[in-house]
Amino acid sequence: MSLLVLGLSHHNAPLDLLERISLDASGRRDLAHAIAGSEHVREVVVVSTCNRTEVYAEAATFHGAIADITDALSGQSGLPRADLTERLGVHYEDGAIAHTFRVASGLDSMALGENQIRAQLRVSLHEAQAAGLTGSSLNQLFQQALRVGKRVHTETGIETYSSSLVETAFGAASQIVGPPVQTRLVVVGAGAMAALVATTAARAGYGSIVIVNRTYARGEALAFRVGGRAAHLAELPDALGAADVVVSCVGAPGLVLTASVVDAARAESQRPQVLVDLAMPHDIEHAAGDLRGVTRLGLDHLGARLRAVTGNPVVRAATGLVDTEVADFISARSVQAAVPTIAAMRERGATILAGEVGRLRSRTPNLGDAERREVEIAMGRLVDKLLHGPTVRVKELAASGRMAEYADALAELFAPAPAAESGAVTLPALAYDRPSEGGSSEVTGAASGAGDSERVAGVGPTAGGLTGAAGESDRGRAVEREA
Template sequence: MFLIVVGLNHRTAPVRVRERFAFTPLQARELLAELKCRSGVEAVVLLSTCNRTEFYLLLSKGVARTAVIEVISRWTGVEFESSLKPFLYAHTERNCVRHLFRVAAGLDSMILGETQIMGQVRDAYHLALEAGATESYFNALFQQALAVGKRVRTETGIDRNPVSVSSAAVELARQALGGLAGRTVLVVGAGKIGELTARYLVDSGVSGVIVSNRSFDHAQELADRFGGRAVRFQELYDRMLDADIVISCTAATHYVIHAPAMAEVMRRRAGKKIFLIDIAVPRDVDPEVGLLPGVALYDIDALGKVVDENYALRRQAAVQAEAIIEDEVDKFLQRQAERAVVPVIAALKERGETIKQRELKRALNRLGPLTPQQQKIILSLANSLVNQLLHAPVVRLKEMALTTRGHIYAGTLKELFDLEREAATESECGSGGSN
């Protein structure tokens, strides 16, 4: 039996392929149930996001991998050899553990160090857990992956420096104003970038988000989503009177914020400073606006420099994160090895000792009186037989404990020597004797 992850992601497959592998929670639950029922599949977790689809599997038979590929091909309608195989990757054993830890830490994401993947890994694990598709080893593996992701972010700060234009705009505003709590922000534009910007603003603690867009319905929809307020585009300059920050991100092909109108806004603000961030291409804000007293204007080039600097910082943090992950992989495998192997070795030796003592007593009773030298020889023989018989499986089990299959071999040894039933029998006998 072995541990394996089979998947594809933004590096190995284009979106036209990835979109075929996007599963809803309901579909994922049905797929997990089907895979778990396949012969040789002991456990499975399905991680499906917009940038990756990965099947984490614990397999007891080599043919199980082929069966899994067949199921995936049928579900997606993608033929394996000609259309699917070129985009897939697979990692086994230790490499699988390392890959999962890197995914949870955001090191394998399109945006290095992004935090959303943590919740996606957690959701995937909980879905598999609720579907009965995991077992003890998988539970420990995914719980540790989440802990590793948290440790990486805590110790390296890899997610503290924004590397998207929207998040950089919000971070720039936060730094300039000394915090966003209690601030009012006007977002001009209700498209995808506007949505991302509004999300970052709310997460940063702004007290109010005002959304303005040429389509008032779109502005209202976005504002409702984040507990904000929508205003009509004609009221844009009036709403700037109360705003601390204006972030503009429309799809217009011309300026939507002009210098003469902004000059009037600044006159009415009586010198109160306003912070404008233009993240649109083409630009939304006339560059002349930045020359007005009290106006701080930043365009996408300024934000690009922030993004580049922050990405360099994330790459530095990623080096530290990789070292943390290697440490965590070692610790996880060692802990699982000890949990699975040490009790089994102890039970096996105890079983051997019990058999030895029982058979020695029986043999000595049959032989009658013996000299001390004769008793010593027989005892030495019995010890030697038991020790030599158990030596190979114990040594081999300790070796296998250093791999991800240690717990599997431990379970096999328990079955072969019937150790669990032996322990149960002894326990029952002990309980019966005390009543």
């Protein structure tokens, strides 16, 4: 099975298409369940924000998963499959890991370095977990990506350096209408984004701030916090006519400002005006930007401006941190994939050890318990020491991505004993006191140092040093160690 990310983002689709495919919580849930019904998909998380709608999946088969996810996206959005196919971005295995980490770090966002995406990923993961649609693969991927995203924002300063959409919009507006102190600002909406706009404007020293909102009390509360004034929604045309900059961030179905409303409000004005649309779906009709003296700035325009900062040292530092974390995660994932091979090696060693211990007991019935225990401990240590080197080497091969070159040889070398040799003799557990130094290393870490034992994803040392089942004996019997 393999990791797969498939979907649309601001990189490969225009904003009007992203608006059509954007999903709320109910839509994400329906899409996730539709995809989970595919025989080609084992785990699924659906992420849908103003910048992207993407499906993160653990796929049983690549092409089958691609086809079924595309069909589900088409069915959920109502977009023709052909329209989706020509734009869908696909990230596979290592590329899917890198993409997820970049998304969680804000390095793939339209507003480079923005911090909201982590909360959005976390919500999407929790939705999928609650529906039972995730397993170890996507859980590990998302949890590590979220950790890395937090680390990027904590350690690199990208959030403080990288201009927000609001700051970028104000910077562009000031080039057209003049400095903030001379600028009259109207903010349409009173939600979280509107609050960010208003507080940013207040810090920048805007000449006047008017908050227009459907619910007057909310608008009034926000206006009070920023030293502005509130207006009813019915007063929007008058406020619009007097404004130099209008920022709309409602995002409700339907347009908030049409070209005709803007044109009528500006009938008496000769001054330039900037309309900033921060909503998804968009609030301000695109045609409003064609009016004389009017400049419309949407998310696509602002995103293009923000992406120009990618060559900055802070962005390079954030990118380098993410790249290192991606490499570590891929290495750990490769080592984890080597668990079956390591388990087979240890199982083979346990089988041989159990057989030899059984043979020893049958041939030395008069050997004292103390002497027998010492011999069995020595045999267990010998097998452990012999397997330590190969175990470390298998981990190294997995971490370097070279396991495939040796898979067949390892399978042949550590094939289980022939079933015909199996019997059913129970061997009591041995009291084997194992040394502590270098004794345990998780399979997701690097190879352990020199020591007498290692623990590998549940295939850990037990009495005598190895877990094991059926073993060989010269009488054709198998010996099993008790749990």
